[in-house]
Amino acid sequence: MTRLILERVTFRYPATEAPxxxxxxxxxxxxxxxxxxxxxxxxxxxxxLVAGDLAPRVVGGRLEGRVSFDGxxxxxxxxxxxxxxxxxxxxxVWDEVAFGPAxxxxxxDEISRQVDQAVVRLDLEALTxxxxxxLSGGELQRVIVAGIxxxxxxxxxxxxxxxxxxxxGARTLWKLVRxxxxxxxxxVVATSELDALPAITDRVVWLERGRVAATGPAALLASDAxxxxxxxxxxxxxxxxxxxxxPYPLTVAHAAQRWERR
Amino acid sequence: MGGLATAVVxxxxxxxxxxxxxSTNTVTAVSPGSRPGxxxxxxxxxxxxxxxxxxxxLHDLPTTIAIGLRVTTMVASFVWVVGALPPPRLVExxxxxxxxxxxxxxxxxxxxAAPVLRARARRIADAQRCRGLSARGGLAHRLRALWALALxxxxxxxxxxxxxxxxxxxxxxxxxxxxxxxxxxxDRGAERLARWGLVAACAAxxxxxxx
Amino acid sequence: xxxxxxxxxxxxxxxVVQVLADxxxxxxxxxxxxxxxxxxxxxxxxxxxxxxxxxxxAGTVWVGDxxxxxxxxxxxxxxxxxxxxxxxxxLFARTLEDDxxxxxxxxxxxxxxxxxxxxxxxxxxxxxxxxxxxxxxxxPALRKLAALAGALALxxxxxxxxxxxxxxxxxLxxxxxxxxxxxxxxxxxxxxxxxLLVITHDLTFAAELLDxxxxxxxGRLACDESLAGLLGAxxxxxxxxxLRPPVAELSTALDLPGRPIRAADAxxxxxxxxxxxxxx
Numbered sequence: 001m002t003r004l005i006l007e008r009v010t011f012r013y014p015a016t017e018a019p020x021x022x023x024x025x026x027x028x029x030x031x032x033x034x035x036x037x038x039x040x041x042x043x044x045x046x047x048x049l050v051a052g053d054l055a056p057r058v059v060g061g062r063l064e065g066r067v068s069f070d071g072x073x074x075x076x077x078x079x080x081x082x083x084x085x086x087x088x089x090x091x092x093v094w095d096e097v098a099f100g101p102a103x104x105x106x107x108x109d110e111i112s113r114q115v116d117q118a119v120v121r122l123d124l125e126a127l128t129x130x131x132x133x134x135l136s137g138g139e140l141q142r143v144i145v146a147g148i149x150x151x152x153x154x155x156x157x158x159x160x161x162x163x164x165x166x167x168x169g170a171r172t173l174w175k176l177v178r179x180x181x182x183x184x185x186x187x188v189v190a191t192s193e194l195d196a197l198p199a200i201t202d203r204v205v206w207l208e209r210g211r212v213a214a215t216g217p218a219a220l221l222a223s224d225a226x227x228x229x230x231x232x233x234x235x236x237x238x239x240x241x242x243x244x245x246x247p248y249p250l251t252v253a254h255a256a257q258r259w260e261r262r
Numbered sequence: 263m264g265g266l267a268t269a270v271v272x273x274x275x276x277x278x279x280x281x282x283x284x285s286t287n288t289v290t291a292v293s294p295g296s297r298p299g300x301x302x303x304x305x306x307x308x309x310x311x312x313x314x315x316x317x318x319x320l321h322d323l324p325t326t327i328a329i330g331l332r333v334t335t336m337v338a339s340f341v342w343v344v345g346a347l348p349p350p351r352l353v354e355x356x357x358x359x360x361x362x363x364x365x366x367x368x369x370x371x372x373x374x375a376a377p378v379l380r381a382r383a384r385r386i387a388d389a390q391r392c393r394g395l396s397a398r399g400g401l402a403h404r405l406r407a408l409w410a411l412a413l414x415x416x417x418x419x420x421x422x423x424x425x426x427x428x429x430x431x432x433x434x435x436x437x438x439x440x441x442x443x444x445x446x447x448x449d450r451g452a453e454r455l456a457r458w459g460l461v462a463a464c465a466a467x468x469x470x471x472x473x
Numbered sequence: 474x475x476x477x478x479x480x481x482x483x484x485x486x487x488x489v490v491q492v493l494a495d496x497x498x499x500x501x502x503x504x505x506x507x508x509x510x511x512x513x514x515x516x517x518x519x520x521x522x523x524x525x526x527x528x529x530x531a532g533t534v535w536v537g538d539x540x541x542x543x544x545x546x547x548x549x550x551x552x553x554x555x556x557x558x559x560x561x562x563x564l565f566a567r568t569l570e571d572d573x574x575x576x577x578x579x580x581x582x583x584x585x586x587x588x589x590x591x592x593x594x595x596x597x598x599x600x601x602x603x604x605x606x607x608x609x610x611x612x613p614a615l616r617k618l619a620a621l622a623g624a625l626a627l628x629x630x631x632x633x634x635x636x637x638x639x640x641x642x643x644x645l646x647x648x649x650x651x652x653x654x655x656x657x658x659x660x661x662x663x664x665x666x667x668x669l670l671v672i673t674h675d676l677t678f679a680a681e682l683l684d685x686x687x688x689x690x691x692g693r694l695a696c697d698e699s700l701a702g703l704l705g706a707x708x709x710x711x712x713x714x715x716l717r718p719p720v721a722e723l724s725t726a727l728d729l730p731g732r733p734i735r736a737a738d739a740x741x742x743x744x745x746x747x748x749x750x751x752x753x
Contacts, residue, residue, distance in 0.1 A: 040614045040642050049428070058431050059424070077432045080613070080640065084422045085429035088374045089367060091350045098444055100433035103363060105440040133378065136512045137558065137639075147433065163640050166511075166674040166714035192642040195677075195719050230643055234677065234719035234736065241740035244747055252719060256726040262747075382562060389563040392524045393623060394550040394579035410575070414565040421609055 002030030002071035002154040002186045004051055009065035011050055016061075020046040022210045023065075028186045030071070030154065033177060035197050036190040037221075037231050038207035044190035045080070047207070048157045051188055052077040071154030071186070074104070078148050080160040082140040085147075086132055093135070093143055094119070094128040100151040111150075118146040121176055137164035145173065149180075156180060158189040162196070174200050194221055195233050198251050206231060222250040302345050306338035313337075349374040351447055358446035364437050367430075379419065386414050475537050477502045477631045477668035478523060483532035485518055492518045494692045495532070502630065503657050503666040507679045507700055510689035511714050516672045519689070520557070520633050523670070525549040537630060551580055554629035554667075558636055560620030564608035570595060572608055573622045580627065594625035597652035614641050621649065625656060628667075632656065635672045646675070650682045677718040680704060680734040688713060701734050 004027065011021040021043050028034050028051075036044040049055035052075050056063050069075060079085055090096035097118055101111040119128055122142040127135065132143060141164040148156065158177070162170035174196050181187055181202075191197070197204065198218045206214040206226060213225075220226060222236035224246055230237070235255050236248035249255035313333045317326040349370035356366035390410050397407050478500040485493040493515045500506055510516050521527040522534050525546040534541040536552045554576075566572035570591050577587040595601050598618050603611060608619055617640060624632060632653070638646045659666040673679050679686075679700060686700045690713075696703070703710065704721040717725070720739050724732045729746065733739040 039644055040612055052432060054428050054431060058428060074434070077428070079425055079429055079432075081422075081425065084425040087430070087433065087435070088378070089350050089353050089370050091348060095350060095444065099435075102442045102444055103434035103436075103439050105442055108442055108444065111442060111444070133381075138512060151433070160640065167676065167716040168711060168714045171716065194643070230647075235723055238720060238723060238736050238740045238743060241736065242743035242747065243740075244743065252722045252726050255723055259727050382559075385557065385559055386563055388521075388524075388526050388546075389555075389557055389560065389620075390575075391546040392526070392550055392553070392555045392557075393563070393576035394547050394627070395575075396545070396547040396579070410565060414563050417565055417609060418562040 002073075002184065003069070004028045004071075004075070004155055004186060004188075005066070005068045006047075006051065007066040007068075009050060009063065009067060011046060011055060011064075012062045013046075013055075014060040020061075020210055021050065024207075024210070024212055025065075026051075026205065026212075028155070028188055030184045030186045031181050032203065033181045033187045033189065033201045034203045034205060035201040035218075036188065036205050036207055037192075037194060037197075037226075038213075039231075042207040043210040044207055045159050046210075048077055048159050048188060048190055051075070051155070052157045069155065073152050073154030075155035075157065076100070076148045076151050076153035077157040078145055078159060078161050080163055082137060082144045082164055085144045086140070087147075090132060092129050093124060093132055096132045096143055097124075097146045097150050100147050104151060114150045114152060115146075118150040121149060121179075122146040123172065138166055138169055141165055142169065142173075153185065155186045155188070158187065158191070160191055161189065162191065162193055170196065194231065195235075195251075197221060198233065219250055222248045222254075224248075302338065302342050305345075306334060306341045309341065310334040310337045344373060347373065354443055354445060355447045355449075357441050358443045358449070362437065363439055363441035364435055367435055379415070382419070383411070383415050386418075387411055390414075476500060476535065477504070477537065478670065479535040480519075480522075481533045481535070483522065483529045483534055485515075485522060485527065485530050492692050493522070493529075493689075496689075496692075496694050497532075498687060498694060498697060500631070500668045500670060502668055504685065505653075505657050505669045505683040506671070506685045506687060507683040508670055508672045508687050508689065509674075509703075509713055509715065510695075513691075514689040515692045516689055517635065520555065520635055520670075520672065523631070523633050524553055524555045547579070550576065550627055550629070552629050553631045553633060554624035554627040555633045556621050556624050556635065556637055558639070561608075561613060561616035563623075564616060564619060567607060568605045569600065569608050569611070569619050569622075570604040572619060573626045576623050576627045590626045590628055593628075594622040597625055597655055598622050599648055614645055617641065618645065618649070621652075625652065631668045631670065633670045636674070637671065638673065638675045638678045646678050647681075650678065653682055674715060676704065676710075676715055677720070680718055680720060681736065701732065704734050705732060 006024055006026045009021055009024045010019050012019050024047060036047060038044050046055060049059060050063065050067060054077065055061060087096060087099040090099055094115060098111050098115045101114055119125060122145055124142055124146055127139060132140065135143065145161060162173055165173060170193065177187055177189065178200050198221065201218050204216060204218055204220045205212055206220065214220060221233045226232045227236045227240050227248060233250055235252055236250060239248040239255065249258050310333050314326065314330045317330050352373070353366040353370045356369070357363055395407055395410055397404060476499045480496050480498050483493055483496045484491065508516050508519065518527065522529055522541065523536065525541045525544060528542055536549060539549070539552065541549060564572050566575060573594055574587050574591045577590045582590065595604055598621060600618060600622055603615060608616055611619065621637060637649055641649065653669055657666045657669055669683065671679070671683060684700050686698055686703045687694060688696045704717055707717045710717055720736050721734045724734065724739055729739060729742045731742060733742050
């Protein structure tokens with residue numbers, strides 16, 4: 001059973017005194033989608049690096065508290081800028097997607113199967129023989145996600161995975177996140193696309209200056225505290241700005257229901 | 263005389279268009295449509311030209327020709343390797359030969375960096391021109407302009423190193439990993455024989471020189 | 474009044490591939506226009522033509538009364554401010570304010586004038602607190618804003634922006650919106666504020682800032698209409714890889730009069746309608 005546990009984690013980057021994360025506890029199980037929300041610099045990216053065993057192991061710094069991970073697969077992270085994540089060792093999109101699984105030392109036919117599946121899931125069939133350095137930002141982002149999925153991660157960490165995608169591409173990715181969770185993957189996603197979250201997330205964690213300010217179900221995105229902090233869904237924000245009473249609707253569908261009942 | 267002979271062999275080699283067997287799309291550094299051998303030859307000559315100049319200033323003509331040909335040979339063979347060798351296939355071959363993937367990456371990344379940097383340099387030049395940077399004017403002005411192009415190229419590239427390291431790490435390019443070779447380049451008996459033959463020839467040449 | 478930008482029958486090809494075909498359009502001073510279309514529709518090429526980095530194969534691109542063929546990009550920078558994707562890669566000065574000053578200095582403005590332009594640009598994007606920091610010490614999102622400040626400091630009659638909100642969170646997007654609204658609304662030498670031509674697939678941002686939409690489809694100008702009108706047509710949006718943003722969706726779902734697309738307008742209409750219902 002996949003399980004990630006952070007217990008009272010405080011993390012400082014090298015040569016800094018102020019903690020980037022302070023006293024953060026979080027548990028994520030296989031099949032769950034947890035969303036991290038917060039403004040730039042609130043600690044969401046750092047939390048993903050800690051969860052992915054990259055901080056402090058690779059980036060350095062000091063960690064207090066405990067991080068443990070159990071799962072029958074690797075943990076893997078999709079970072080925000082796709083072009084820095086190209087391997088530089090692949091001629092074609094197919095080989096780029098195969099880079100991770102090949103490094104895991106999997107047998108060749110298994111790599112083939114997983115790459116083909118990832119390619120279909122990210123809608124990259126038409127691009128498999130293209131040179132990855134010639135792709136657009138959106139195409140590249142899908143290739144990077146496919147490269148991570150082909151490694152069959154038990155814990156998938158996504159940092160702003162839709163930043164380069166057009167809205168239809170983003171919608172496809174969010175659906176895929178739900179599908180992966182249905183297959184048992186544990187997923188933590190940091191995103192500023194708050195309106196996409198009600199449809200995909202089981203839990204929302206609101207980070208402020210490195211601390212967990214609030215945590216709860218997706219409905220948290222319609223709570224007064226988050227809406228005031230500009231971290232609520234657009235519908236909730238409009239509702240509140242109109243001076244209509246709480247609880248605010250979370251999505252357009254909720255708003256329509258509420259409107260009907262008046 | 264020996265130097266002249268090797269130079270002729272090497273230059274002849276650079277003029278042959280193909281690269282390693284079984285790969286048609288390998289000559290990436292060379293623009294399509296042109297004769298790749300010629301491009302390599304021209305690049306090598308251009309790179310070696312300053313050496314010729316300095317040699318001529320320092321030595322008499324026969325010495326200049328002797329040393330100059332050797333320098334040109336070295337440069338030409340290096341340009342030929344860079345032009346003909348696709349980094350991904352180098353990695354495949356090294357992995358298949360038992361090297362660790364991260365050592366292979368160091369070689370490949372060095373070779374692969376050039377086109378990426380070129381694209382970035384072009385983007386930066388475009389952006390700075392649209393901020394009013396002009397390449398016209400006196401020497402001081404041109405130097406300042408060069409600064410505004412080179413510095414962001416270096417800074418932004420260095421800045422991405424951290425994120426690159428994280429990305430490679432998450433995709434398990436780690437020391438000691440046993441990478442699966444996806445499509446190892448064929449290594450025929452004749453090629454192996456030729457390689458050992460060349461090593462033996464080098465040793466023999468060395469022995470002959472030190473005799 | 475001279476248009477801020479005019480394209481007369483502009484075509485452009487890369488080799489044999491035609492990227493833009495017979496595109497004509499006019500932007501008046503202070504107009505705020507979205508440039509939409511799928512990947513490869515020709516949006517980036519259009520930006521390269523407007524900034525002078527590329528020259529039309531046929532037709533003419535007019536920036537004010539300048540034919541872009543007669544001026545190099547560094548001269549056109551007096552009238553066109555631009556921010557490209559990967560704009561954070563252009564930064565290089567020791568401090569943020571020094572980097573923002575690079576453009577005005579390169580254009581040869583007086584020292585005091587440069588200082589004023591830099592201060593106004595940093596002010597507009599609320600970057601004053603970071604003015605003396607090294608650009609590479611800032612998080613990527615703020616570096617993106619720094620590049621935008623560099624374009625604002627040129628105080629051009631036309632701003633051409635390629636995905637200015639990519640990688641920004643909601644608060645920073647709102648900052649960009651405020652800064653650009655202020656620039657477009659300000660009365661300038663040409664009689665109006667800066668015209669904005671913005672490539673974006675962030676339609677929430679577009680709705681808050683822009684009011685006209687140009688759609689390129691395989692190199693042709695497929696439509697030129699009000700953004701509100703386009704946002705009402707969900708099916709047409711989807712063929713462009715776009716989806717109706719939440720406010721427009723809400724307006725439609727609740728059948729709000731006037732179908733507002735901006736959050737503040739929607740809230741105002743919602744309050745009015747809700748009040749009306751409660752108190753007939």
